[in-house]
Amino acid sequence: MAALEGAGCIFCAILRGEAEASIPYADDRVMVIMDIGPITPGHLLVIPRVHAVGLEDLDEATSAHVWRIGHRMGRALRRSGLRCEGVNIFLADGEAAFQEVFHFHLHVVPRFEGDTLRIAANWDTRQRSLLDREADAVRSGLTALGLSEMERE
Structure with missing residues (x-):
């Protein structure tokens, strides 16, 4: 699958071989590159070869492959010799x-004690009534996608 034109898109330029990248893995659907501004050494980006801005623009089969390769890259990081706890x-x-x-693109970030990545959020427990209402809203979104019943593989 060839990369689609993404005007001014650095990842499309990398996929076309027009911009530099350090590439630990590539196949016919994705390329994995080292993040030029890594959170930690070994920070990877899994990029589909098709230009898609976000989830709404990417087909599920390609998305599933991106996540599959992300999983493999996480496992590879643990065996790489890089610091990865x-x-x-x-x-x-x-x-x-x-x-x-x-x-x-999917970030795959090796983590270790004392690294600088922090996720600040309100981790308070939500009331069940609010969670139930939000679950209803998500089900409504699934219905809008034509997925009203839980799919089983």
């Missing part, structure tokens, strides 16, 4: 979610 796999979908490069 844990792994975060992170997707930033949209500007509000801290997406900076608008070409779908």
Whole structure:
């Protein structure tokens, strides 16, 4: 599958071989590159070869492959000799979610005691009534996608 044109997209330029990247893995659907501004040494980005801005633009089969390769890269990091006591796999979908490069990509970040990554959030327990209402809203979204029943593989 060839990379689609993403005007001004650095990841598309990398996929076309027009920009430099350090590439530990590539196949016909994805390329894995080292993040140029890593959170920790070994920080990887799994990039589909098709230009898709976010989840809404990427087909499920390609998305599943991105996550499959992300899983493999996490396992590879643990065996790499790089400092890796844990792994975060992170997707930033949209500007509000801290997406900076608008070409779908999955971060695979090796973690270790004392690294600098922190996730600050309100971790308070939500009331069941609010959780139930939010679950209803998600089910409504599934219905809008044509997935009203839970799918089983």
